[in-house]
Amino acid sequence: MSLLGKLSWDAIPFDQPIPLAAGLLVIVCVAAVLVWIVVKGYVPYLWKEWITSVDHKRIGVMYCALGLLMLLRGFVDAIMMRSQQALAFDAPGYLPPEHYDQIFSAHGTIMILFGAMPLVIGLMNFVVPLQLGVRDVAFPTLNSVSFWLTATGALLVNLSLVIGEFARTGWLPFPPLSELRYSPGVGVDYYLWAVQISGVGTLLTGINFVTTILKTRAPGMTYLRMPIFCWTALASCLLIIAAFPVLTATLAMLTLDRYLGFHFFTNEAGGNAMMFTNLIWAWGHPEVYILILPCFGIFSEVISTFSAKPLFGYRSMVIATLFICLVSFCVWLHHFFTMGAGGDVNAAFGIATSIIAVGTGVKMYNWMFTMYGGRIRFATPMLWSMGFLITFITGGMTGVLLAVPPADFLLHNSMFLVAHFHHVIVSGVVFGVFAGIVYWFPKAFGFRLHEGWGKATFWFALAGFYVTFVPFYVLGLLGMTRRLQHYTVPEWRPWILISAFGILILIVSILCQVMQLVVSIKHRNELRDETGDPWVGRSLEWTTPSPPPVFNFAVLPDVENTEVYVDVKQRALAEFAREPHYEPVEMPRNSPTGFVCAFFATFVGFALIWHIWWLMIAGLVGAYATFVVFAWRDVPDYVIPAEEVARIDRAARAARQGALASAAPP
């Protein structure tokens, strides 16, 4: 047993130019950024204001930054997959199978777990406490731990690019393929530990937000006065609490198989690999609702704001959300109708699956009626929402189609399926997240994003989406299965080429998105939001200045109406402007616990992947010691004196009063 376990120079892909060059490029870029930060003297600022911050707004922004970065990484994988298939008609293409298989596995893992999840959780982090009218989440330090553990997972996945390999099993590592006999390399181990470590972070987030929403709302904020986004966040976090332990246990069993010679899912000694498929989808199906429900919340907020109307059928929306939350746990078998469960079981789960569409259908109609009688402004967030309404409905339809067992017997695992889940996840989650980012960006940074570049991003994304993914439906109907590294059927080729062209349109969209950020930052003074309410919003976050002070609310708001803020505006601006009685505010102290914990967790993960046992023990001891130090702290909070609170709040009120008066309620 060597000191470095299985790690040796063989782990570096010297013989594979593509990952090596890509890895080197990434290392150079990261190093350049780090050097720039150090030289410019930004380290103390970053450490004090961001890395050790337990402010939910800062953590939310960091989550979104991580998510956007990983979205880019996942997109690079997508470019490689599309170009490989475009070249690989009756030819080997440029990516050999052992590399191509890693790319589609990494693409799925990164997009769902390290792209979409951080973006959704990031928006929840930023928005939920502001909408609830509170100063932070229930467990601020835990929140920081959650974020940094997610970052650890993302780091491990990206490390596999240069050191060793990633899983070659697909984004869900189905045994027996993922067992040691068929995947002896470290790829599956990278997957297991990256997902396990970030999964702990996600579970903690779920607990944190359920506690926050159930226990720490502003005075008068009854459940039925919460903005709909808070409801969807609650439903999503309830799903996290119920589903992520299933994932953890399932992956733990596979880990025991791989590390300690157990036989849960092996081909030998009575292992049953079907059980893995069963268990992983018991997590995997709720997981998609964990992603989509908060996005439904974002669309609800955006459509209501830009239609200048309250959400139509609020209670119906709440019921539909909880209905989806519950039923999403009763449908997982539709992922394996073709394992031969028999007519009764297949029919039962097929019907259960289509029942979910009732909840989604109700939401569709309520969004439609929210627009009815409104005064709709088509700003960028509303465009993303319109794109969603029109696109998601057909994506949902193909999903229900796949829930019909005999149709699934033709389309299971085909490109039609790939088209379906990209259809709903892109139009639902990605469009939702972008709507949310453009919508709340001024709240987070104090200036709006450039509208022109934002609209360009949207139109290219919409066109790119259709051109890329509609051909997948055709390919699925033409009998093409997913994950092919090369193929020999000539009829597939034109559609694959069209899809590759679609990727080019999506690249333009991403460039527009980057330009939007650059242009907006450059022109931030013209785009500055003085009012704190750039969109004429309808919930509590718009009563705070942009960006909100660290304590969010100088005085906790007393809430009397579903749409508190609008109500206040309508009743009397004067009342709103009357100065409240300021008191000192207690806020949680910054803490490096999350960062240090994740630092050690990274070593634990890396050591377990490479069987470096001493390093694993050292890492575990370090992480535990961090926890003990944190638990023994004497002073968890610091106090902002009343005069300071008053000073900050008066300035903000003065700036806003004039703006609000001029933008009188419609």
Add this chain to the structure above:
Amino acid sequence: MALRWRVAWWAAVCPAALVVGSAAGFAETAPSVLSPAGPVGAGDRIILFDATAIMLAIVVPTMLATLGFAWWFRASNTRATYRPNWTFSGQLELLVWSIPTLVIFFLGGVIWIGSHQLDPFAPLSSKVKPLEVEVIALDWKWLFIYPQQGVASINRLVVPAGTPLHLRITSATVFNDFFIPRLGSQIYAMNGMTSQLNLLADRPGTYFGLSAHFSGDGFSDMHFDAVAEPQAQFAQWVAQARAKGPVLDRAAYRGLLAQSRPAAPYTYRAVASGLFDAVAARDLPPGEGPQTGRGGVAVVPRGGT
């Protein structure tokens, strides 16, 4: 205005027409599930069309209404009435919950009936006695055993047209999924388990078959031709297969367990009895997996045959 509506209409209709039209267009050459060559595929396709039609009946009006509302209630339209306080209507809520529920009732019926009528395990009604075929998924090739004829074939499934097929399917290695798109339903091949699939090719032809579940580096080559021939030609094929080729006994079977991608299909002139059941019962060892390497990227095989 008129032009806008025309554009919107084509934008809505074109993709759907494009998808179905193009997938059906290649009827006889592409392995399209929309051009079935047997009753199972045809049955699956009817369900697919029925379910699509039921849903489109509600999806298309909803899409048009959404676009219409958004267009009419745009802020710049002074003729639209602004109703800032219209946020609830009990009758509408009832309607909003009823429409999808009724659709799902209807669709639920289709699901229930379809799932039972087209259960892959259910035998097909036919006067002709079914041909038995035992299918074993290996890394990375398909082994077809004909127990009644006592022959076997690698990567080529020859069957008589018009005769029902009763397939028993297992895997000697990782999960695979047996699928001939133009004949209909697919089903998993799993180690230690026996799936069943009943298919029928109506007419002679060569139908593309594949594995529809990722099975490792050689997965892309796990496709095969399913050849449906007139009865006489099938008998001739069996006779030829019996005349030459190696014997598939347990030793020869063990040779198939190594990862490989055969360059061309071939046949066995005889097969040890009970081989399939021994594989399904795990009496024979599973596929070997990669032969060398435990560390990083240097895990073979890298392709080759």
